[in-house]
Amino acid sequence: MKRLLIFLAVFALLAAACGGGDSGDEGGAAPDAPPPTQAAEAPVPEVAGAPEDADTSDGDDAPETMGDDTEDEAPEDTASPQLSDDAVADEEAAAISDPIFQPTCRGEGELSATATGVTADTIKIGAPQIDYAGLSNLGLVQLDRGDNEVIMQALADELNQNGGICGRMLETVTYKFLPFGTDTSLAGCVYFTEDEEVFAVLGSFTRVAAGNICVTETYGTALIGAPFTAEDRARANAPWVNLGIASDRILEVFVTALDRAGLLTDLGNVAVHSGAGRAELVDNVLVPALEAAGVEIAERTVIDVPAGDTQAGAAVWRTFIEIYRNADINTVFIDGDNVFGVEQLIQGGLDVKLFNAERDTFTFGLRDSSDPGYFEAYTLGSPYTGDETNQRMDDCMDAFERQTGIEVVPSSLVPEDETDWFVPVRGFCQVFDLFVQLTAAAGPNLTNETLQAAIDSFGPIELPNEAFASLGAGKNDARDGVVLMKWDPEAGDDDSGDFVVISDLIDTGG
DSSP states (O other): OOEEEEEOHHHHTTSOSOSOOOOOBTTBOOBSOOOHHHHHSOOOOSOSSOOOOOSSOOOOSSOOSSSOOOSSOOOOOSSOOOOOHHHHHHHHHHOOOOOTTOOOOOSOOOOOOOBTTBOSSEEEEEEEEEOHHHHHHTTSOOOOOOOHHHHHHHHHHHHHHTTTBTTBEEEEEEEEEOSSSSHHHHHHHHIIIIISOOSEEESOOTTOHHHHHIIIIISOOEEESOOOOHHHHHHOSSOEEBSSOOTTTHHHHHHHHHHHTTOSSSOOEEEEEEEGGGHHHIIIIIHHHHHHTTOOEEEEEEEOOOTTOHHHHHHHHHHHHHHHHHTTEEEEEEOSBOHHHHHHHHHTTOOOEEEOSOHHHHHHHHHTSSOTTSOEEEEEEOSSOTTOOOHHHHHHHHHHHHHHOOOOOOGGGSOTTSOOOHHHHHHHHHHHHHHHHHHHHHOSSOOHHHHHHHHHHOEEOOOTTOSSBEEBTTBOBOBOEEEEEEEETTOSGGGOOEEEEOSOOEETTO
């Protein structure tokens, strides 16, 4: 019989209070007692203007893949997925869209000033960019990811030369911010909405949810490409689209992919673990999804220990391990930042199979453990990683090169002392194309209301570096195509361990 076991901070005080636990935040899963040094470090992202997620992410300058924060660039998939025959047919039939930069206007009507940032002749958009020079001055990171202003202007020039969107030309502005604290991101929000009066913001105030909420809730301005939670989305007073998979949907997507790949059979006795910050989400999404797929859950554990309390967190985990051992648990689905939990399971000598949808934190937890080869572990991956591109992405990068004369070289081939344009161009190609297609579908009478109506009715959509994607009523996150990955302790850089692709591309949207 399934039992719910919650260990509160009061219980944790029975242990020496100097350790860690799960602490929730708006942007993602709660960590399982990270070491105090982790909590003190400022984030040093590899992305610019990207959504916080990671999603389980590719480390782009614009939208990130899965919707969860990562402080380092996501590890690249060691093996590339291949489309099965059925998947090839599905992809060919799924989304029929216009050539990139040549959108077909849906609807008729005279052009006029229909909304803030929209005139009879123009549409103004803004794009945040991480201030890498500022990070360098703080001694945090040394990265040269080009200039988002150059990228956005190049893509806008290509679009405008093809007639713009429903006859309107695109104007672009950018703003540099620091991906921690709120001062610069909130200043950027005010710059876009009050000073420049843009119609929409493309990309994200990376890892600063307050900046994104400022755009959508405080100023009622559309945000295209940034991650959100269900609560964030409910607070928005304007359209908000996530290029990747929303944090509230990723658990269901993971279960769907596992089920379709036949990996939910022979799991033995199953436990589900989460932090208190995401307990309700896990209970409302992950648990029902597993049960609907025929998985019986024997134990459900929730940890609620103050962040930084590693000794208290360890005490609670020792209790969980005994519960798992007594229930003869064979498989554990762990939600969230499990760096601490992974090591505790090793120390407890529990031989279980692990599943976690959030690839980045899962990777770091396994790599940093005392025995990286201890577990058989599975996670979720995105279909295009590293230097891989699809044809629509190639067409977008070609347009950037035409407009700027700058050659876009895959990141793996960029000399250490030269600018890496590949990552930011790839990221903005995705979010820019998404905005263009949605805005063209909204028609000449462009407003927040017509843009949301276009999102609600769009259906399958073809995007750069997305195998399967769709939007619709109640579905404001685009990605549907995923792959499953298995932990290989000898893969990755320096044989330090990495996840490798083990499945064909899976369309979880249909």
